[in-house]
Amino acid sequence: MINVIVADDHPLLREGVKKVLTEQSNSIRVIKEVSNAGDLMNALSEEEPDLVILDITMPNRSGLDAMKDMQDIHPKIPVLILSMHPEDRFAIRAIKAGAWGYVNKSSIGEELVKSITTIVKEKRRYINSKVAEELARQIGTPSDQLPHHALSDREFQVFHRVASGMKISDIAKELSLSVQTIHTYKTRLKKKMDLKSNADLTRYAIQHNLADLNVE
Template sequence: MSRIRVLIADDHPVFRYGLRALLLAEATMIEVVGEAATGTEAVSLTFECVPDVVLMDLNMPGLNGIEATRQILAKSPHTGILVLTMFEDDESVLAAMKAGARGYLLKGAEGDEAIRAITAVSKGEAIFSPSIASRLFGYFDSTKQKLFSRSVEPFPDLTPREREVLTLIAQGYTNSTIAERFVLSPKTVRNHVSSIFSKLQVASRAEAIIMARDAGGFKKSP
């Protein structure tokens, strides 16, 4: 099984050192292919090293992490961007998602959580730290009344099952977890997700989550 190729982009040498040490301890499954101290370096090294996942800091000198994410995905849309930062404000979270990042993890996360996030993002999944997920749930809850006040249901082209799947996608569930929840085969879930992306005209789970949040009514399950 091939290792996950990871590029670290952060302007703090000590943090890069600690993160590299963490990833080197997982050498059987993760390979660190490069390190960048600026957004500009992150973009150029991504195209040079071709990582599966870029661990992207937001606050870097010159080109920031959001713009670096946009530039990378414009030319390499299959690269997984996992934001790893101290910032958890609404604006930063949404900006990262809109730029195309697949995940958002705070720098205070435990090592095991970071490894799980890298693995998930490498597989195309969207993942968020617990505090960020709670913030997203808050978005969904705050727009619930807006949905109920509308005479037209959002995403009318979706089937009832696709709406259920979209709700779980918006809550950060993986395809395998959705399959277990609805007692469906993984292939059936993949087909539902593909159909949802096609009907919503989006290319990623992050874009689907943003659309779900903007439409409202996608709240945390009890």
């Protein structure tokens, strides 16, 4: 039996994951579900699963931050990222950060069991065709790669939210950082990307399919 923990702040998504696993597999079970990074770490201290299904955007600490916490304390537990964001936005960044796979929520019914089995049973990363295509595209990018590739994970999180129209105060609250810290990240990322204004950030994000009308 493959035991998994689901970490996502949307109850309906957690229910959807359990339903898919129940209907499509008799060898995978959800032993616990949590809604934030803190509860995830508490759950892992009580019982170690074979895999964690993790959302990228959660309250207080992002999925990428939670995954880094896991790597320090539970380095042998693989993480499968399950996100609403398209593969070309976060997949390669997540895999470089240590994720064993990346599945878009829109294809949860088709890929979830396959990805879990690949990671836990076959002991290899799950790379679907969209992630492979994005990986090939980034590898094939010249040395003067797109400016957003040079951003740190935190800078990219701030960039994505600013470009999607979120207020600085809301970004600070969601990422559990001060308003001044968000301003600092915004100043830094603008300098790295050689952009001057929020409008420039939004224009760039739209041009490269990096913005959402609503941030997850």
